[in-house]
Amino acid sequence: MRKTLWTKMAAAALVVLVFAFGACAETRNQWDGQRAKYVFVFIGDGLGLQQVNSAEVYKGSMDPQGSEPAIKKLTLSGLPVQGMITTYSTNSFITDSAPAATALASGYKTENGVIGMDATKTKKFTSVAKMAHDKGMRVGIITTVSLNHATPASYYASQASRNDYYEIGEQLIGSGFDYFAGGGIHQATGKKKDRKDLYDVAKEAGYSVLRTRDDILGAAPGTKLIAVNPVIDGSNAMPYDMDRTEKELSLAEFTKKGIELLDNPNGFFMMVEGGKIDWACHANDAASAIHDTLAFDESVKVAVDFAEAHPDETLIVVVGDHETGGMSIGFAGTQYETFFNKVSYQSESYESFDRKIAEFKKRPDAERTFDNMMPLINEVFGLKTASADERKALGEKAKAGDREAGKELAMVLSDLELGEVRAAYERSMQGEEERSKDEATYLLYGGYEPLSVKLTQILNQKSGIGWTTYAHTGIPVPIFAGGVGSDLFAGYYDNTDVAWKTMSIIGVN
Numbered sequence: 001m002r003k004t005l006w007t008k009m010a011a012a013a014l015v016v017l018v019f020a021f022g023a024c025a026e027t028r029n030q031w032d033g034q035r036a037k038y039v040f041v042f043i044g045d046g047l048g049l050q051q052v053n054s055a056e057v058y059k060g061s062m063d064p065q066g067s068e069p070a071i072k073k074l075t076l077s078g079l080p081v082q083g084m085i086t087t088y089s090t091n092s093f094i095t096d097s098a099p100a101a102t103a104l105a106s107g108y109k110t111e112n113g114v115i116g117m118d119a120t121k122t123k124k125f126t127s128v129a130k131m132a133h134d135k136g137m138r139v140g141i142i143t144t145v146s147l148n149h150a151t152p153a154s155y156y157a158s159q160a161s162r163n164d165y166y167e168i169g170e171q172l173i174g175s176g177f178d179y180f181a182g183g184g185i186h187q188a189t190g191k192k193k194d195r196k197d198l199y200d201v202a203k204e205a206g207y208s209v210l211r212t213r214d215d216i217l218g219a220a221p222g223t224k225l226i227a228v229n230p231v232i233d234g235s236n237a238m239p240y241d242m243d244r245t246e247k248e249l250s251l252a253e254f255t256k257k258g259i260e261l262l263d264n265p266n267g268f269f270m271m272v273e274g275g276k277i278d279w280a281c282h283a284n285d286a287a288s289a290i291h292d293t294l295a296f297d298e299s300v301k302v303a304v305d306f307a308e309a310h311p312d313e314t315l316i317v318v319v320g321d322h323e324t325g326g327m328s329i330g331f332a333g334t335q336y337e338t339f340f341n342k343v344s345y346q347s348e349s350y351e352s353f354d355r356k357i358a359e360f361k362k363r364p365d366a367e368r369t370f371d372n373m374m375p376l377i378n379e380v381f382g383l384k385t386a387s388a389d390e391r392k393a394l395g396e397k398a399k400a401g402d403r404e405a406g407k408e409l410a411m412v413l414s415d416l417e418l419g420e421v422r423a424a425y426e427r428s429m430q431g432e433e434e435r436s437k438d439e440a441t442y443l444l445y446g447g448y449e450p451l452s453v454k455l456t457q458i459l460n461q462k463s464g465i466g467w468t469t470y471a472h473t474g475i476p477v478p479i480f481a482g483g484v485g486s487d488l489f490a491g492y493y494d495n496t497d498v499a500w501k502t503m504s505i506i507g508v509n
Ligand SMILES: [Zn+2]
Pocket: 045, 046, 096, 097, 098, 100, 278, 321, 322
């Protein structure tokens, strides 16, 4: 009898357990509490846990409190709620930015390359930003890459191909959103440069277009604004944060200006993208990725400061759309050790160094030698060459406690590394157009300027950072949240759920 009762109780307990765990498998997307009036969605393009943690380890390494390893948390990783999301698209475990952002913005999966539409390219999705705008909230879209690039586009456009920049640009203007800021409009006159300039179309639609730091910072609320960073590259993206000059704006400044322009009694929705974390990771350049992650984090800090003044009305969500580069903390050559302080020897991005290589190539034949390139390499990456005798002498000094000698020795290229750098230099001097077509060459340099990519890889490896790809990876990425309704973001769920949760907390559907 007793046994039967116990068995029944155990069975009942088991049922409860199954229900409890069953409930965990399904994430909760409905918010029944107070609606959020001010909503920030920060998307770190390519921001996996590795990219977040690399920035934390870097910050900790630059300001060591003792001999033990210590990280310094970022503002974003200090947000009170954490979760994890799957990122796959309808046709691949490895998504690209178009379906990833479409899922975050609209709540549906689609195929790689498609913006705001289903995989058959017939059904258009509605984004949370459009819903918020229809509700009367002001909307801001801020990015470090072009304004009509895949991630920002997913918040206002439906287009079969992410490469249809002109059509996406037309939809940007048609959205009527209040504030577009950061990069410029890519291919503003179309692929063949034969279309009406989209900046003119924007002005006719009532947008002001501002392009200097003073004009942008001086803009007053009330007009719809397209604010383009004073320096943009050929793809209409802002420079990497480590290359930023005084006449430009940081992502944090664009975010702060956005708050000033968008604040109104109906509230606002703002999407802020750190778009070049991804680009740096494609190029396997940890220094550029870390500095752009820190700049992205500064913009999150702006929102957190705002939330402190509006604690019961603000939601902040920070999420990666996928991981890029297969970055890791740990490299075969450095085994159980890391030396993140070496990342700080790099003084500019690979992109900036590419331009130095291009200048170098213009030198007369007799001056184009590896020995003449080496001072440039030393200046930008801190790497140096030393003879066997010099290395031996430095080693002995370091052993005797000379810290400077130790630091110098740490940046000396080994024979193996020097061979790789020389090979990459030779390849860069050849100036092939179609480098990535050859399999072996692609695996070595990924279609990038060979010397630049080899130097960042070697500096990263010396720091204990590894890379596995020049593309994206399929592993889940972290999500952080704080403020009104943020509890919904705890757990492990799909990227599409991020949109449903956000919509519910805003009170739109
Ligand atoms: Zn992406």
